[in-house]
Amino acid sequence: MRRILISLVALLAIAALCSYALWTAHRPTGHYLSDLRIQVALDEGVPADRGNLLGIEPELFPGDYQSLTRLHRKLAAYFEQARTKGLLNAKTIVVLPEHVGTWLWASGEKDELYRATQREEAMHWLALSNPVQFLTALLGAKGDDRLEDARLRMKARHMAEDYQQLFGGLAKEFGVTLVAGTIVLPEPRLDNGTLRVGGGALYNSSVVFGSDGTPLGQPQRQLYPGKNERRYIHASGEPILQVVDTPAGRLGVLIGSDSWHPANYRQLNTQAAQLIAVPAFVSGKGLWSRPWRGYTSRTAPAQSRLKPGEVSEGEAWHRLTLTGQPPASTAIAGMSVFMRGQFWDQANEGQSFGSRHGLTSSGNDGPGARLINLWL
Template identity: 35%
Template sequence: MPRWLVFIACIAIAALAGWSFWRALPAPDAPVADPIVVSETGTRSGANLIAIEPVMRVEDYTSADAFHARLADYLEAAREAGVLTPRSIAVFPEHIGTWLVAANAPRGVYRASSVDGAMIALIAANPLPYGGSLLASEEPDRAAAAIFRMRSADTAAGYQRAFSALAQEYEITIVAGSVVLAGARIEDGAILTDADGPLENISAVFAPDGRVHGALVRKAYPIPSEAGFTAAASLDDYPVFDTPAGRLGVLICADSWHPDVYAALGDAELLAVPAFLQPGDVWDAPWGGYVTPWPDDVPRGDAGHLTEGEAWQTHALAGRLASTSARAGITAFLGGSLWDMGSDGAAIAVNGEGVHTATRTSGGQVVVMWVGD
């Protein structure tokens, strides 16, 4: 064998050995838990809406078990505070399940300093599956679409496993935030995906016995950062869920700013809004206006005059509940910093008596609104 060929073979073997070692490095340990503040509004009764606002970090997405453990901290804090009842509905934030796309990945994914870096590491660890998904993806942002499409089946399984277990362990109804999946559907009690289907931002609702309800909520108004890889869903056959606390409607983040989504909810008695607001420190900044189509009932002059937080309380759930059949609703925001993504927001609870906005803290929050019998 020629020397140059031996030399190339040695380099290839060394590179493969290095790659295998890098892939085999253990995932980082879970971070120390943040303090959790439990607050309540209203008079204690049989039913409540609970906004779970966890501080999430990349280490919480190393596996479905790590994810489950972090979220269980918040439900355990609620149980210790005595606020969980058989008629509790816990609402988790938007995109809390989306980052399970990184579960069981090589260490480099979690050590990346940016989302782009994490995506590159995930692609490098799965070159052939990624290539196939890239060919199947026709979205404007094909690179991002291919990653979520490639990992959809595993993401759906981890998402359902974690939230089903939490609902069953704590015997409550759970609005499981949201997750990006391809061709998501429910068959025989399982959330399944189709690699050739559209990518959508979806939310599932789990019953106190751990079963997933038979319909998925699909986001109708993706914001620009999502629109490159997720499709806008139709409002036809928009689901409303029967729960022990009453008929429940779910609006995913930006959908709560649009009157046609509320109209699609029909006779819902309670409303839940999983939300995710970026970047960090935007809550008190001037509101820039709608990044989705501007509804006719919102004055354009409010842009620049309201803060972001004031706009959430004026034009989203808090300002629109009175126009619906619902008696109460709650919005839960994602906390923490994932890679280079900051987050902001404070839970908003609203009923016929007014609006309660949670005090913002540096730790996690559990915000309880009692909604009567």
């Protein structure tokens, strides 16, 4: 009798494990309606043969990342509308926001993850749906927040492949230079033109793609991750900024609050950077109009006189991003681009703005996705 009970329990356990394995493998893609409209919020200057900086401020939600096809459809619709409005040409540099590639970790997941209302609930579904990958990533996690590290690390190789396929493909499809926002990956590098990952620390990085879809230079790593992000994202080991040649001029990329540090502009000046792209990200409902919380790096620049609480978050971005303040930056133009939308209970805010010949403009604010254009 005892042997029969043991056998029965074993069979039930095997059946449960098989059912769980089948459940984790089943990834249906349901119907999803997404707003593909985008408005021109700023169009400064006169079209000429020098090209333009075009910021695409997308409005994105978890469901947009359910498949690469779905995300491409939405982003390509924005590009197509920009082309229809005459804002794309062979010398256009398109700038996307910070972390637009990071959310690729949510691709190919179960419906429960996209229907979650709280971020932590979504993270639980992620772990439950990928038990082996998650536990393996957790064993190799770095930093203080090992759970967040594991969530980003577990699909890193696929994320890198999807990032290059999607954004390199968009650059080639529309014949533009594309600053593909950022993506968080472990030790990202370009190896013979292919984006690869390593097994070390996570870095928030951006890749620039040429109009033929190939990457220009190496991934630019963020120098000064935010206070919360430093728990799992590492700062670039060396404060090295690169400048790449584009049809519109020499381009440098400053990720997020890296654009608040005058030393970074001095470094770009020495490399004759003419254009500066700033993929940026502000998370928190109403945060843009709340008092500025101060520098996200461990120490503020010695020459900074701006104190926490003196201005709003939005005003601080305008005052500290120095592309509109010669001689701090000798670039002729720059653009800071933010993401809109909401990921579970996390609202994304920020109003994109550009600087041209020392004058800064942010355009009109409004709902939905926006285009920010500066003719050079």
